[in-house]
Amino acid sequence: MTPIGFSTGALAKGDFDRGLALQRDVDAIDAVELSALRDHELLPLIDAVPGLDLARFTYISFHAPGKLQALDEETAFELLRRLPDQWPIVAHPDILRTPSLWRQLGERLCIENMDHRKSSGRTVDELRQLFESFPEATFCLDLGHARQIDPTMISAMLMLREFGQRLRQLHVSDVGPRGEHLPLGATARHAFSQLAAYVQDDYPLIIESVVPAEQIERELDTVRSVFDVVHACT
Amino acid sequence: MLLVDGPSDPAHAIVVREIGERISRIVTKDVGPTGTFGDIVDSHQLVHYIAGTRDSNENLTRRILLLAESRALTNPLVRERVIRNVLARYVVYDRSVRSRSGRRQVIPHFLLNDVVRYWRTMVSDYASKMWERQRSGWGIRNVKLRFSRKLLFVWGLLAAFSGELFAPPELHRVENDDEFYLRLAELIRSQTDVMPLELLARVVLETDDNDIADAIFTSYDRFLGVLADRDSRMKLEGVRFEESIDEPTYASLREASQRFRDGITRLFFDAHPKLPKLIRDFGVF
Numbered sequence: 370m371t372p373i374g375f376s377t378g379a380l381a382k383g384d385f386d387r388g389l390a391l392q393r394d395v396d397a398i399d400a401v402e403l404s405a406l407r408d409h410e411l412l413p414l415i416d417a418v419p420g421l422d423l424a425r426f427t428y429i430s431f432h433a434p435g436k437l438q439a440l441d442e443e444t445a446f447e448l449l450r451r452l453p454d455q456w457p458i459v460a461h462p463d464i465l466r467t468p469s470l471w472r473q474l475g476e477r478l479c480i481e482n483m484d485h486r487k488s489s490g491r492t493v494d495e496l497r498q499l500f501e502s503f504p505e506a507t508f509c510l511d512l513g514h515a516r517q518i519d520p521t522m523i524s525a526m527l528m529l530r531e532f533g534q535r536l537r538q539l540h541v542s543d544v545g546p547r548g549e550h551l552p553l554g555a556t557a558r559h560a561f562s563q564l565a566a567y568v569q570d571d572y573p574l575i576i577e578s579v580v581p582a583e584q585i586e587r588e589l590d591t592v593r594s595v596f597d598v599v600h601a602c603t
Numbered sequence: 604m605l606l607v608d609g610p611s612d613p614a615h616a617i618v619v620r621e622i623g624e625r626i627s628r629i630v631t632k633d634v635g636p637t638g639t640f641g642d643i644v645d646s647h648q649l650v651h652y653i654a655g656t657r658d659s660n661e662n663l664t665r666r667i668l669l670l671a672e673s674r675a676l677t678n679p680l681v682r683e684r685v686i687r688n689v690l691a692r693y694v695v696y697d698r699s700v701r702s703r704s705g706r707r708q709v710i711p712h713f714l715l716n717d718v719v720r721y722w723r724t725m726v727s728d729y730a731s732k733m734w735e736r737q738r739s740g741w742g743i744r745n746v747k748l749r750f751s752r753k754l755l756f757v758w759g760l761l762a763a764f765s766g767e768l769f770a771p772p773e774l775h776r777v778e779n780d781d782e783f784y785l786r787l788a789e790l791i792r793s794q795t796d797v798m799p800l801e802l803l804a805r806v807v808l809e810t811d812d813n814d815i816a817d818a819i820f821t822s823y824d825r826f827l828g829v830l831a832d833r834d835s836r837m838k839l840e841g842v843r844f845e846e847s848i849d850e851p852t853y854a855s856l857r858e859a860s861q862r863f864r865d866g867i868t869r870l871f872f873d874a875h876p877k878l879p880k881l882i883r884d885f886g887v888f
Contacts, residue, residue, distance in 0.1 A: 485680055492680070519684055521691040523785045523792075546609045563781065 371571040372428035378404030379550060379577045385414050391582050393425060397589055400428035402575045408434035415448050428573045430538055433460040446470050457537050459509045462490035468502045479537045481509040484517050484548045491518050493527050507537040512561050513544035522564050529567045541592050542577035552578045553591050561595045608646040608681050619643050639664050646685045653692050660724060667721045670795050671758045686795050694788040707783055709766035710885050718759030725752050742842035742853050749860035750826040757867060758799035761806055764881050765791045810874040818866030822859035829856055
């Protein structure tokens with residue numbers, strides 16, 4: 370069964386408690402990504418982790434800040450290192466300024482492919498360079514980002530072929546022209562369903578579509594239909 | 604051209620004017636009277652209006668030149684994305700009926716036919732411009748047709764034959780049809796990063812025939828030399844049709860173009876290990 374769930378930041382920007390609460394009421398959800406996309410969210414979330422009720426989630430990942438503004442790199446790294454060992458730490462390449470530091474995370478470091486606003490990690494070639502710097506790192510394939518860079522999904526397919534051994538999870542959402550995460554539209558569904566055949570095994574699907582609470586189940590159904598997930602609802 | 608692959612923005616018009624002004628400081632020659640270049644180009648037409656009633660000479664020209672010889676001055680991912688979308692139309696979404704043997708169609712007929720159509724359109728338009736412009740500027744157009752336009756056609760043929768000429772062994776080991784055509788499209792896309800003259804050179808090197816290399820590249824070098832020389836170029840632009848055979852610059856280039864054509868013909872029809880069969884099987888019928 371494919372673990373599936375939302376990023377807390379997609380459901381409640383900057384409010385991880387609400388992002389979790391909204392998912393606890395949905396039977397089909399058994400995965401979650403705790404999101405501290407803005408660096409001022411990092412310390413409060415990490416401090417709160419020991420007290421969070423995460424029992425229902427079989428898969429948990431943690432999204433590191435996308436940019437470092439309020440925190441320096443070393444402080445952010447030390448905070449992230451406090452997280453449970455089994456949680457992948459999803460990171461944008463931008464924050465990995467000192468490779469020797471982040472290499473210490475080994476396979477916990479889960480590098481995400483980027484959208485067109487960034488200057489690295491967008492293409493197969495750029496990812497290859499990154500993985501050369503972080504040989505143990507795992508891979509979070511963000512389908513929306515990959516489709517924004519290449520709507521034919523050739524690049525995404527090649528990413529899966531080349532970095533499939535590193536794949537840890539998928540990010541799923543539509544992505545608008547300015548990088549905004551949106552519910553899956555018809556063309557994204559078409560593109561992602563083409564790619565689904567290349568996704569081996571049951572990698573966790575983390576939905577990043579920004580949807581209101583009343584559309585959570587609908588978006589879940591949409592994503593599951595794309596990936597043809599046979600998911601036992603309890 | 605300013606290639607727009609996303610939402611419309613009134614600022615695009617300001618940007619395209621600014622680009623035009625900056626380029627004109629370096630290149631004083633105008634982009635041409637047809638309006639094909641020097642403007643905003645929306646990717647939608649390039650991707651969706653391939654052949655059919657909504658395609659146009661202008662769109663066809665932009666599309667093929669985007670594939671054959673475009674380079675991004677900024678944001679190369681936009682160019683790559685549009686090219687991938689165009690090639691997806693040609694390769695991924697247009698497939699032949701699979702043969703009983705199970706062999707996949709390696710030559711994308713849609714792309715090949717569009718490349719041939721572009722070449723024939725250029726040749727026909729040359730005659731049309733001769734008529735409409737009463738032979739004004741005919742000399743330079745004639746010479747370009749003999750060299751650079753023909754080279755575009757050669758690039759298109761080689762790109763369309765990529766699956767036979769340049770395929771890595773793993774392409775033919777792919778089990779899934781969808782993946783095969785995605786990879787074939789990507790193989791062709793990778794040729795869009797190779798300048799036409801360089802792609803031709805790669806193929807010529809496979810013949811080990813120095814005479815062919817000499818016929819093609821020495822004559823092309825002569826063509827480039829004349830175009831780079833202001834006085835010679837002006838002679839070509841001003842040469843009268845009736846006096847052309849006695850005009851030394853034009854006459855020498857005409858002779859060089861015959862060597863160029865001869866080299867290309869021998870490459871495609873005789874000397875290369877694969878091209879003669881490909882051109883026989885797919886070039887005409």
